[in-house]
Amino acid sequence: MSWTRHELKRRAVLAASAGLLAEGALPAVAAGRASGAASQASLAGSATTFNNPVLWQDFADIDIIRVGDAYYLSASTMHYSPGAPILRSYDLVHWEFAGHSVPRLDFGAKYDLDGARGYVRGIWASSLAYRPSNRTFYWLGQIDFAKSYLYTATAVEGPWSRQATLNTAYYDAGLLVDTDDTLYVAYGNSAIHVAQLSADGRTQVRTEQVFSTPSSVGTLEGSRFYKINGNYYIFLTRPANGQYVLKSTSGPFGPYTLRQVLLDLRGPVPGGGVPHQGGLVQTQYGAWYYMAFVDAYPGGRIPVLAPVTWTADGWPAVQLVNNAWGTTYPLPAVPTPPRAVEPMTGVDTFTGTSLAPKWEWNHNPDDTKWSVGNGLTLGTATVTSDLYWARNTLTHRIPGPTSTATALLDFSGMRIGDRAGLALLRDSSACVGLIRDSGGTSVVMVDGLTMDANWNTTGTGTVRASATIPGNRVWLRAKADITPGAGRTATFSYSTDGTRFTSFGPAFTLNNAWQFFMGYRYALFNFATASLGGSVRFTRFEVTAP
Structure with a gap:
């Protein structure tokens, strides 16, 4: 993504103003x-x-x-x-x-x-x-x-x-x-x-x-x-x-x-x-x-x-x-269930020994560059300016018709040139995330991440909002409306205390064409544009839906 320091400064004003089948039919009992x-x-x-x-x-x-x-x-x-x-x-x-x-x-x-x-x-x-x-x-x-x-x-x-x-x-x-x-x-x-x-x-x-x-x-x-x-x-x-x-x-x-x-x-x-x-x-x-x-x-x-x-x-x-x-x-008539099923939404703090099955990677991950236990640590696995080429992007289905995802990110391990954050991932994508360069760390909202009909990248992103971020952690939030139809939007925000969230950047219009087949997903990412070695840690991820 072309997230230059110059462009970030130029867009700071926008950030400030953005507030089993059995044979036969059994008899009914x-x-x-x-x-x-x-x-x-x-x-x-x-x-x-x-x-x-x-x-x-x-x-x-x-x-x-x-x-x-x-x-x-x-x-x-x-x-x-x-x-x-x-x-x-x-x-x-x-x-x-x-x-x-x-x-x-x-x-x-x-x-x-x-x-x-x-x-x-x-x-x-x-x-x-x-x-x-x-x-x-x-x-x-x-x-x-x-x-x-x-x-x-x-x-x-x-x-x-x-x-x-x-x-x-x-x-x-x-x-x-x-x-x-x-x-x-x-x-x-x-x-x-x-x-x-x-x-x-x-x-x-x-x-x-x-x-x-x-x-x-x-x-x-x-x-x-x-x-x-x-x-x-x-x-x-x-x-x-x-x-x-x-x-x-x-x-x-x-x-x-x-x-x-x-x-x-x-x-x-x-x-x-x-x-x-x-x-x-x-x-x-x-x-x-x-x-x-x-x-x-x-x-x-x-x-x-x-x-x-x-x-x-x-x-x-x-x-x-x-x-x-x-x-x-x-409701279907069934015997007494042995238990209630696990909810499809809620909080994940990545404290187990493996990822829960609700998570799927965008392509195969580099297993040497991620871990769970004390949060989800994503080490940079790819040097690229293109999110669609970045390995170890972890995805979560978006519940409908509307939902919100909030990720708590420790970015103390980022290196110069790294980009990390929370994306709405599909053939036309947007994200709220962080970049680190020689001047420090900034939070940004980026859209214009696009692919063509052959799934080749046509856009690596345009920064729509930016702000300097203090400390070593940030809450990133995306709200998505996936009600069927054109013109559905997602919005992004961030917080430095987990309570007060700042709306960030313009609303992002979701692509409702069918050709990509898969729907939008929330995605956690971290990749390098300069050199490998950096990492971030997601300590909490929560999805809520009405």
Whole structure:
């Protein structure tokens, strides 16, 4: 970023004035339903309904399963590392972070920001499954249209390890563990294929195209593969406004018949898109639900939930409210949850031995340049003037529709030329942060951090406000409105005592175009423009949302 001392002085005036799926449908148990509903209501206060979205955070290309009494959700993460986050719930409505299926994006130097960059590549739509025979979780996904990778773990928290590299790129993979324990994968774009894997999942035994999408339908992708009541179903999305399903009564390789599930359905989020590209899951009492996402930029793609019924001839149908995906539905009936889930917002003081799973790095980090325990220490890992090239930028999803992030930063270890702070990170970014030069340390607000459609940097930042900062610590704050639509803004402020915050710089208009796919994130960064060796320590980070 071109944050020169001259420019900082010139803008000081502005600163001063800125003030798991089982086969078959289980019978409903009336007593169990009543007990489950009552128990969930007790955890959620007196609520008997839930509102969509169930998660106002960026979790796209959803795969969802139930294992015992726990539900697990997996999502895309593109270039963020670790990849493929797993969320856990006991009622399909209240969720917590549990882990990541892909511990590190070790798929080439570009994911290390080593001579190349992996923006909008990496973990696309992938699949999470559970295999009862060996009590193991499986994750399968393709990378860069070249190869597919299989990871396994005996617990979603990990450790996860790579078990196989397959030479077929299973685009938008949907992994099925059949009732006879055979592993199948549905995949493809318009031309939909089914592959059978070896018993250990490490090789492909057979693959066949099972369906060709009619031109009248358009593109179908995002496979999710199920066996229900002896029939095989491949759930498919038409991006970004439809959902279809293929059904076979003759085995996993078909033939398949196509039916539309929804198209151009009004969604439950004002300003958001059509629910699509998700998965089906069955509760312990036999009810079915569909969790999809809606495009809701600038915040990303956010999960919504609706009940599903089945027609007499075996096709799923979303339960609508006034011919739309409901804003409100009755809470799912579930057994008494063992505990309340961990909140998605709150305070992190980085006192553990590892980062909480809510955190993901922008590309792979240099693990020699960061630590936790006594706060989060970020040593400079890159010499650059471009935040998009800086390693060890740590990101946190932004809750919607509005939220505030506040970071407490000890900057005593900064060196001349270093830049550190709190950013709103996407292909058009802004931040509030610090620079250190020969004249001391200044707090700045910067925008104009931009990338083009090929994710090459087009702007390294323009200082909009600056002020000299005394002492060795500062509170940095960002408030973001990610309500779907154009013209949404974020504002920045800082404080030297944690109580009185000074508004800083102009409001930053968030980019709501979809092409970057991921929504805005809060990001903690520290990089050098002169030489390595400096560090900062974030001792507290808090996210609040209404």
